Amino acid sequence: MFLKSLTIDNNGVIVRKISFHKGLNLIVDETKTSNRKESGNNVGKTTVLRLIDFCLGGKGENIYNDPEFKEKGSNNIVKEHLKDKNVTISLVLKEDLEIKSSEEIIIRRNFLNRKEKIQEINGESFNNTGFLSELKRLIFKSVEAKPTFRQIIAKNIRDEKNRLLNTVKVLHPTTTHEEYEALYLFWLGVDINNSDRKQKLTQQIKIERDLQKRLRKDSNLSQLEQALIVLQRNIAELENKKNSFNLNEEYNEDLDKLNKTKSTLTSLSTKISRLEIRKELILESKSEIEKEIANINTKQIETLYKEAKLLIPNLQKNFEDTLTFHNDMLKEKSKYLTKELPEIVAKIRDEKRRLDSLLSTEKEITEKLHKSGAIEDLQIIITDLNLAYERKGNIEEQKRMWEDSINKLEDYENELEKINSGINSLDETIKERVIEFNKFFSKISNDLYGEQFYLSPDKNEKGYELNISTITGNLGTGKKKGQIAAFDLAYVQFAESLGIDCIHFILHDQIENVHDNQITSLLNEVVTRVNCQYIIPVLRDKLPLDIDVSNFEVLTLSQNDKLFKIE
Numbered sequence: 001m002f003l004k005s006l007t008i009d010n011n012g013v014i015v016r017k018i019s020f021h022k023g024l025n026l027i028v029d030e031t032k033t034s035n036r037k038e039s040g041n042n043v044g045k046t047t048v049l050r051l052i053d054f055c056l057g058g059k060g061e062n063i064y065n066d067p068e069f070k071e072k073g074s075n076n077i078v079k080e081h082l083k084d085k086n087v088t089i090s091l092v093l094k095e096d097l098e099i100k101s102s103e104e105i106i107i108r109r110n111f112l113n114r115k116e117k118i119q120e121i122n123g124e125s126f127n128n129t130g131f132l133s134e135l136k137r138l139i140f141k142s143v144e145a146k147p148t149f150r151q152i153i154a155k156n157i158r159d160e161k162n163r164l165l166n167t168v169k170v171l172h173p174t175t176t177h178e179e180y181e182a183l184y185l186f187w188l189g190v191d192i193n194n195s196d197r198k199q200k201l202t203q204q205i206k207i208e209r210d211l212q213k214r215l216r217k218d219s220n221l222s223q224l225e226q227a228l229i230v231l232q233r234n235i236a237e238l239e240n241k242k243n244s245f246n247l248n249e250e251y252n253e254d255l256d257k258l259n260k261t262k263s264t265l266t267s268l269s270t271k272i273s274r275l276e277i278r279k280e281l282i283l284e285s286k287s288e289i290e291k292e293i294a295n296i297n298t299k300q301i302e303t304l305y306k307e308a309k310l311l312i313p314n315l316q317k318n319f320e321d322t323l324t325f326h327n328d329m330l331k332e333k334s335k336y337l338t339k340e341l342p343e344i345v346a347k348i349r350d351e352k353r354r355l356d357s358l359l360s361t362e363k364e365i366t367e368k369l370h371k372s373g374a375i376e377d378l379q380i381i382i383t384d385l386n387l388a389y390e391r392k393g394n395i396e397e398q399k400r401m402w403e404d405s406i407n408k409l410e411d412y413e414n415e416l417e418k419i420n421s422g423i424n425s426l427d428e429t430i431k432e433r434v435i436e437f438n439k440f441f442s443k444i445s446n447d448l449y450g451e452q453f454y455l456s457p458d459k460n461e462k463g464y465e466l467n468i469s470t471i472t473g474n475l476g477t478g479k480k481k482g483q484i485a486a487f488d489l490a491y492v493q494f495a496e497s498l499g500i501d502c503i504h505f506i507l508h509d510q511i512e513n514v515h516d517n518q519i520t521s522l523l524n525e526v527v528t529r530v531n532c533q534y535i536i537p538v539l540r541d542k543l544p545l546d547i548d549v550s551n552f553e554v555l556t557l558s559q560n561d562k563l564f565k566i567e
Contacts, residue, residue: 001139003505003533004092004104006052008564010085015565018048018555020505020535022097024527026549027537030558044563045537048555049159049507052535055091055107057132057150062160081566082111088118093139093503105138140501142191146199147183155187155488159509161325165480167487168455168466174333178202181423181463187491188433189500190426192419198463201416207281208409214277215402224399231392238385242378255382258365262386265358266393268351274401275348282341289334423463430457430464436497440490444526445470448482448518455487481514485522485534492532505533512542520544523552 003020029045047063054060064079081087088110095102110118119126121134136142136149154163154170163170171180178199185192219227438454445453452471457464468483488506495502511519524547527534540549557563 001093001095001105001503001505002097003052003535004094004097005090006048006055006092007090008051009088009090012088015087016555016563020533020554022531022533024523024552025533025535026553027535027555028549028553028557029537029539030556031539032541042562043557043559045555045557046159046509047563048537049157049509049535051089052091052507053157053159055089055109056153056157057128057135058157060109060111077566078564081564086110086112086116087564105135107135139503142186142501144191147179147186151179151183152186153503155491156503156505157507158484158488159507164484164510167468167480167484172332173329176202177462177465180465184457184464184466185423185430188430188437189495189498190430190433192423192426198416198419201412201419205409205412205416208405208412210281211277211405212402212409214281215398215405219398221399221402221406224395224402227395228392228399231388231395235385235388235392238381238388242381242385254365254368258362259386259389261358261362261365262390263393265355265362266390267397268355268358270394270397270401272348272351272355274397275344275351279341279344279348282338282344285337286334289330289337420463427459433494433498434466437490437494440493440497441486444486444490445483447526448486448521449479453483453486481508481511482518482522484508485511485514486526489526489530489532489534492530496531504531505535507535509537511536511538516544520546523547 002022003025005020006016006018007014008016027045027048029043031043050058050060050063054063064076064082088108091107093105093107095104106120106122108118108120110116112118119128119131121131121138124134126134132149133143136152140149140152151171155168158164158170162173168184169180171183176199182192182199434455434457442452442454445451453468454471456467456469458467459465468487485506485508488508492502492504492506494500514522523534535554543549
């Protein structure tokens with residue numbers, strides 16, 4: 001799929017229509033950086049990339065919550081404008097720009113909520129989940145849950161920090177190894193159809209191991225089994241002593257009812273305890289995350305920020321933004337961990353109600369038995385017997401929890417092993433795909449720097465990951481950007497060579513960090529050889545003089561002609 005056009009309209013009136021073409025597409029900012037009073041950071045050139053991202057399922061908050069709008073109140077001005085004017089963004093994707101009859105996908109979104117919200121694909125409205133699923137189906141011909149559509153296209157829209165710093169680690173910092181493996185295999189065109197299941201199994205295995213760790217604090221399965229044998233023997237002896245007394249039928253019935261009630265009480269109490277353990281595990285994890293937010297090692301984050309600053313001198317994020325990003329990341333993780341908490345709390349509440357009812361029943365029967373005038377020795381036996389049954393029920397429930405967890409863990413691990421075995425059987429296919437990719441990746445990187453970068457599929461106990469190395473030399477600031485560009489362009493060539501469905505547009509911000517020699521080579525030579533659209537926002541006076549801007553510009557902005565034309 002290629003980008004055909006992006007349209008911005010206010011209440012149905014078109015404000016901008018940007019038509020894209022194959023090859024290099026420049027979004028040019030005419031601001032003169034020689035004039036120190038003008039920064040060129042608030043005309044909306046990067047916002048074009050973010051509008052495209054918004055149409056492809058992005059949240060859109062970075063359109064108005066961004067250092068690009070630095071003047072006091074600018075964030076609110078843009079945010080209110082998008083809502084008050086019912087700004088609607090339309091994005092048209094096309095299978096082949098050179099074939100008029102080729103398939104098109106028309107996407108429309110606005111910034112309003114509920115009944116006023118517009119979120120359409122080819123005229124049909126979708127909720128958030130359905131919207132992303134439909135885009136994945138139409139563009140990548142896939143209906144599998146993982147990797148998600150947003151994960152797949154992350155490398156194609158590089159406007160945020162982690163995507164500007166990392167070539168292949170383009171997802172949220174908390175992304176698991178299993179999620180990355182699913183993404184990497186998808187990129188390579190290796191369809192395993194059970195990536196989602198593998199990720200769920202990994203999470204379930206962690207939960208069961210945590211539960212067993214908690215249970216082990218009290219006792220292990222072997223100890224419980226032996227305790228039950230001893231208790232059964234004690235109960236049998238007490239039952240024989242009780243049966244030696246001649247009691248009326250009603251007394252026996254009440255006694256039997258009391259024993260059953262106590263047994264049910266014990267099982268119910270243990271079930272509540274099990275639910276409480278689950279709740280505590282979740283709350284402990286939540287507490288650990290909150291402590292991490294409260295006790296964040298600012299020195300460590302500051303070091304990370306400084307490293308990023310070395311790679312990207314014009315980094316728009318300040319240190320406080322980095323801290324905020326870190327804390328927001330942890331809050332999202334906390335939200336994910338606690339999503340089942342309400343259901344657990346509701347179950348605990350319902351089971352406690354049952355417990356109260358049974359306790360009332362137990363009290364009534366006990367009082368009735370006391371009134372029946374049972375002899376003192378029998379009362380002692382009954383008390384001991386009730387305590388034995390209660391202890392037995394408790395131990396049986398603990399044993400059941402152990403056995404249930406052990407069986408679940410075994411099933412999960414066996415299923416995970418089968419999935420991993422299936423992936424391992426594709427080792428040769430994966431290696432062949434990487435070899436094919438490196439054919440393009442090494443060629444482009446060599447053209448840019450005279451050095452050959454290459455991708456390697458490295459496998460550990462959790463599965464595959466992709467790493468990038470270079471035969472000679474180390475990456476500098478500009479080289480990292482060049483590596484990212486080489487990777488993204490090479491991927492389009494690789495996908496086309498194997499007939500893998502992909503999007504042919506690449507959106508890169510901050511290209512000016514690349515050295516002029518490599519910018520010239522990249523834009524004038526490399527991009528022209530790839531069947532793609534390379535879309536970059538840039539200040540005109542930051543481009544090398546040998547780039548013929550007039551041949552490539554699709555939009556020109558300035559301090560007097562900003563993207564949204566807000567007066």
